[in-house]
Amino acid sequence: MHAYAGISIVNAIPSWYGSSGAVGLKVKAEIEETKEREKEKESSLIREILDFFESKWDIPHLRVNVESEVPQGSGLKSSSAVSVAIIEEIYRRYNIEYLDPPKLSAILSIKAGVSFTGALDDASSSYYGGISFTNNKRFEIIEMREPPDGVSIVILRKGNRTNVNLKLLTKFSLTFSEIFKIARSCPLKAMSLNGFLVAEVLGYPKEPIEMAMKKGALAAGISGNGPSYFAVTKEGDEGPIYDLFKKFGEPIITRFVKVEGHN
Numbered sequence: 082m083h084a085y086a087g088i089s090i091v092n093a094i095p096s097w098y099g100s101s102g103a104v105g106l107k108v109k110a111e112i113e114e115t116k117e118r119e120k121e122k123e124s125s126l127i128r129e130i131l132d133f134f135e136s137k138w139d140i141p142h143l144r145v146n147v148e149s150e151v152p153q154g155s156g157l158k159s160s161s162a163v164s165v166a167i168i169e170e171i172y173r174r175y176n177i178e179y180l181d182p183p184k185l186s187a188i189l190s191i192k193a194g195v196s197f198t199g200a201l202d203d204a205s206s207s208y209y210g211g212i213s214f215t216n217n218k219r220f221e222i223i224e225m226r227e228p229p230d231g232v233s234i235v236i237l238r239k240g241n242r243t244n245v246n247l248k249l250l251t252k253f254s255l256t257f258s259e260i261f262k263i264a265r266s267c268p269l270k271a272m273s274l275n276g277f278l279v280a281e282v283l284g285y286p287k288e289p290i291e292m293a294m295k296k297g298a299l300a301a302g303i304s305g306n307g308p309s310y311f312a313v314t315k316e317g318d319e320g321p322i323y324d325l326f327k328k329f330g331e332p333i334i335t336r337f338v339k340v341e342g343h344n
């Protein structure tokens with residue numbers, strides 16, 4: 082099964098309220114049965130998911146193959162996409178019905194230590210497409226919404242996040258919960274506010290965001306906990322932002338993904 086990478090509208094770490102938009106970069110996961118698992122080759126997240134299923138259901142040992150269009154440690158929701166895709170594959174293959182894949186992904190991501198809040202916002206957009214609004218503390222999807230039409234997204238993919246002090250974000254919980262309220266009526270505005278604040282607090286350069294806005298982007302920011310940047314433009318207006326981002330790395334142009342639903 083494939084799931085989607087995503088960009089942040091509101092980072093949930095400070096206030097537990099999060100919002101994420103699915104984009105057309107895919108993460109595919111396939112499972113195959115194996116005699117022995119090679120646990121030392123599994124990422125902590127994959128190990129947690131396989132251990133969970135083996136402990137609860139009588140299923141064979143599995144090996145997971147992941148093909149991803151986004152690098153790990155990029156802030157582009159790779160971990161949530163990998164986990165919802167594996168969970169869905171296992172459900173389908175062994176006819177298991179349990180929690181919705183995004184909810185189970187959130188629980189197992191916390192257990193695996195790869196997420197603070199479980200990132201239900203990321204997992205929901207990754208699995209269903211569209212834009213998610215979630216309360217991660219309550220494992221609650223508040224709303225799944227269609228993304229805006231007629232826009233393109235230019236992403237500056239950067240991987241291998243180095244140590245950033247995510248605890249600093251929690252000092253700004255009130256501001257982020259206000260940004261979440263703004264996101265409910267104006268996701269594009271919230272993306273930029275979130276992006277500026279995340280960059281400021283975590284110490285990422287704000288230049289790519291500021292310059293993208295000056296060049297006419299509708300929104301720009303940092304995704305997740307960084308280090309990837311993105312900008313939203315009117316369809317057809319990507320050129321100047323693409324050229325700008327090219328100065329900082331290898332940009333890619335994509336679109337929001339509409340709500341597809343797997344249910």
Ligand SMILES: Nc1ncnc2c1ncn2[C@@H]1O[C@H](COP(=O)(O)OP(=O)(O)OP(=O)(O)O)[C@@H](O)[C@H]1O
Nearest residue numbers: 124125126153154155156157158159160195305306
């Ligand atoms: N392609 C992958 N294959 C296997 N495991 C992965 C993959 N991507 C992520 N993971 C697992 O998820 C963990 C966290 O991933 P990562 O730091 O990439 O999160 P992210 O989703 O990019 O970040 P953010 O939450 O800021 O968007 C990794 O340490 C690894 O255990």
Ligand SMILES: O=C(O)C1=C[C@@H](O)[C@@H](O)[C@H](O)C1
Nearest residue numbers: 093099196197198199200305
């Ligand atoms: O670890 C987490 O809980 C999160 C990480 C980032 O992707 C955030 O964007 C997300 O909202 C929550």
